[in-house]
Amino acid sequence: MPILNLRYTTRGGYTIVITSPTKSIGWNWMIDFCRSVKRSTMNTESVVELLGKVPLLQRLTSLSLKIIAQVVVFKRYERGDYVVRRDEEVEGVYFLLQGQAQVLGSADDSSEFLLKPFDFFGRGIFGNVYSADVVALSQLTCLLLMSHHCSLLDTNPISDPDQDLDTPCLVERILSLDPLDLTLFRGFTIPNAPTFGKVFGGQLVGQALAAATNTVESTKIVHNLHSYFLLVGDITIPILYEVNHLRDGNNFATRRVDARQKGKTIFILFASFQREQQGFDHQESNMPLMSPPETLVTREEMIERRMTDPLLPRDYRNKIAAEKILTWPIDIRFCEPSYYTEQTKSPPRLNYWFRARGKLSDDQALHRCVVAFASDLIFACIGLNPHRKKGMSAAALSLDHSLWFHRPLRADDWLLFVMVNPTSFQSRGLTTGEMFNRKGELVVSLTQEALLKEAGFSKIGKESMAESESEQELIDEGELEKMEWEVREMAKKIREYRKTLPDNLRNTLDSALSSSHSFFPSISSGSDPLPSSSQRLTIAPGTQDQDCEQKLIQLKETVSRNAANMPKVIKRVRECVERIHRLDSLGGRTIHPAFTRRRLN
Numbered sequence: 001m002p003i004l005n006l007r008y009t010t011r012g013g014y015t016i017v018i019t020s021p022t023k024s025i026g027w028n029w030m031i032d033f034c035r036s037v038k039r040s041t042m043n044t045e046s047v048v049e050l051l052g053k054v055p056l057l058q059r060l061t062s063l064s065l066k067i068i069a070q071v072v073v074f075k076r077y078e079r080g081d082y083v084v085r086r087d088e089e090v091e092g093v094y095f096l097l098q099g100q101a102q103v104l105g106s107a108d109d110s111s112e113f114l115l116k117p118f119d120f121f122g123r124g125i126f127g128n129v130y131s132a133d134v135v136a137l138s139q140l141t142c143l144l145l146m147s148h149h150c151s152l153l154d155t156n157p158i159s160d161p162d163q164d165l166d167t168p169c170l171v172e173r174i175l176s177l178d179p180l181d182l183t184l185f186r187g188f189t190i191p192n193a194p195t196f197g198k199v200f201g202g203q204l205v206g207q208a209l210a211a212a213t214n215t216v217e218s219t220k221i222v223h224n225l226h227s228y229f230l231l232v233g234d235i236t237i238p239i240l241y242e243v244n245h246l247r248d249g250n251n252f253a254t255r256r257v258d259a260r261q262k263g264k265t266i267f268i269l270f271a272s273f274q275r276e277q278q279g280f281d282h283q284e285s286n287m288p289l290m291s292p293p294e295t296l297v298t299r300e301e302m303i304e305r306r307m308t309d310p311l312l313p314r315d316y317r318n319k320i321a322a323e324k325i326l327t328w329p330i331d332i333r334f335c336e337p338s339y340y341t342e343q344t345k346s347p348p349r350l351n352y353w354f355r356a357r358g359k360l361s362d363d364q365a366l367h368r369c370v371v372a373f374a375s376d377l378i379f380a381c382i383g384l385n386p387h388r389k390k391g392m393s394a395a396a397l398s399l400d401h402s403l404w405f406h407r408p409l410r411a412d413d414w415l416l417f418v419m420v421n422p423t424s425f426q427s428r429g430l431t432t433g434e435m436f437n438r439k440g441e442l443v444v445s446l447t448q449e450a451l452l453k454e455a456g457f458s459k460i461g462k463e464s465m466a467e468s469e470s471e472q473e474l475i476d477e478g479e480l481e482k483m484e485w486e487v488r489e490m491a492k493k494i495r496e497y498r499k500t501l502p503d504n505l506r507n508t509l510d511s512a513l514s515s516s517h518s519f520f521p522s523i524s525s526g527s528d529p530l531p532s533s534s535q536r537l538t539i540a541p542g543t544q545d546q547d548c549e550q551k552l553i554q555l556k557e558t559v560s561r562n563a564a565n566m567p568k569v570i571k572r573v574r575e576c577v578e579r580i581h582r583l584d585s586l587g588g589r590t591i592h593p594a595f596t597r598r599r600l601n
Contacts, residue, residue: 044069051143053118054095055318056307059155068152072143077136084121084130092146093122093153093308099140103310104133112313120317122150122308125337131311154304155325169358169412170329171370175206177214183243185211189235194328194377199233199266201398204259206373208269211241212255213365220253220273222368224404229397231266233259239266251275287436293353293414296333300325309339316341330374331357335416343392346385348421350378353414360412370411371435371444372403380450383421383429387452396429397451409435409443419446427452 047069051057057065072095077083083094083101096119103113103121115121115134124131128147145152174193177185187207194200205227213222233239240260247254252274259267297305306312307321333353340346354377356370380396387394409415419433429452435444 047072047143050097050118051095054120055118056093056120056153056321057095059322059324060153064152068145068149071149071152072145075142075144077140077142079136079138079140081136081140083134083136083140083142086131086133087129090123090128090130090147092144093120093150094134095120095143095145097141097143099136099138101134101136101140104135105131105311112315113310115310115314119314120308121310123305124309124311125302125305125339131309134310169356169360171206171356171373171411172358172360172366174203174329175210175366175369175373177207177210177241179214180240183215183245185214185241185243187211187239187241189233189239192326192329194326195235199235199239200376201229201401202373202376204229204233204239204267205269205376205401206369207239208241208257208259208267209271209372210369211243212257212269212271213273213369215243215245215255216253216273218365220251220275221364222271222405223274224402225269225271225372226400226402227267227269228400229267231261231264233266234261237261246270251277283442285434285436285442287416287440287442288351288418290335290351290353290416293333293355296335296353299332299334300327302334302337311339312341313343316343327357328377329357330354330377332377340385342384342388342394343390345388348382348385348424349419350382351416351418352378353416355414356412358412360410364408367409367411368405371405371409371415374411375403375417375433375435375444375446376401376448379419379431379433379446379448380429382419383424383431383450383452385421387424387454392454394452394454397453399428399449399451401448402446404445405443406445407437407441407443409437414438415443424452 044066048062048065051065051069051072057068060068075083075094077099084091086105096115096117098117101115103115114137121134123129170192174190177187179185185207187203189195189199189203193203205225208227209222209225238261242258242260244256244258245253246256252272255271255273257269257271258265259269303320303325307317309317331354335351335353338346354374356374360366360370376398380398384394384396414437416436416438417433418436419431421429421431423430429450431446431448431450433444433446433448434442435446437443
């Protein structure tokens, strides 16, 4: 049957393109076609409104949506028509407006691959072809953004690898330290640094190694380091690095670095330095055969491809489409792209090429600090791969991290990172890794032990994923006591303030607190502000008399006049109580093993 394409033009009209496998088109079909054109005709504002409901496009500005609305092509399909065919060259990205379509070729739950209005799909992860057949299950109306316009979807233009070599190196700025004394340095988390909600472990390793290197004579280069992560770092405040001289010999030097925030040690590093010496040379490890990095796409571009690949579950694609893609200071190229997600099991191994973005100086010490920084990216997470399942949320938190530098290297040239997790037991997983240069020489060996923690389960499609990694913070006992004390003290202040209110305003305050947060303790009862999770505040709603609004106004004025900090107090209590209940819901506190596990009475 004939296929019609309806293209909106910048002049406010439409360009109609009809393609037919036969030489003639019947008049009846032409009449039906004209009717469909009339039904499909929409102005730019209507198209923008529809596009704004597509998850992939909700991250774009209104100006970008208007431009896209002017260049998209309308497409209609009958039931049973193929929208795209597998291995067919990509035309662009499809946005469904009406009807449903099915992605064929997936062995997983078919409901995850049923496309409904405002769903989207495009090219696959393996290149400029579609990865699956997509068939219309009913009359289907789509908008097609052609390939040559797909750059409009980019929120962050993907960097040019050739230009990266000539730009200042971001990772070098991340590792820069302010010297405060001969053995005391200050580091910062700059805005463009990867953080993951807390100070990135690789940043701690790299900055601590840089601090230690600054206290050693330049003829000695680090050959191994061992580090321990004790507490989560705060990205909003500086980190102080104190270097201790443990040994200074003719050929070797040893340093210990303590990283501190708020007067507490959050990280410890031991590093050994050696003067260059001649000796034996052999290598048993062989670099696996992998595609050259020039033939692979960057991590950021791979994420963009995963957003539109129809062979990945719809909910997963919507989730990553809603997240902002940050360009890391390390260029990563995955050797073996796959369809695994955080909801599916996969082997506990990973291979990728990496290098620093930008040009580094020839200082070998700097290159080793950069490699130390990059070594913690995605390293601990592979221990979770065999245990992933649908509905599970989990986190991997580094406990210790060790590197051995075997040969000179360049961090701004491609290195192959080969990693595997041989075992996990009692919530701890061990990951080992090797780094090879392009000649196949083994330049670095690594090990890391991580805490692998299952956060909980959620009902897919009904509830959001439980407990993000940022809510799995490692906290010591002193922080817990401080937080619990804070809750009780603030609840005490609220109770004292409540006594100064008349009965009607007191009831209104109780109702407001009850409705605003289901976990908030009963202020009126004077009970402990940290009850069991089964206890809930149940207070009857306030009176419905005519002066109820006036009472609310008086309450607000009284709070503003006599307790200007009450909103902050209430907000802080809510946050603390919610956090404690979330920690309790894990079946025990997520406390670093170095501290005693304790529960609330």
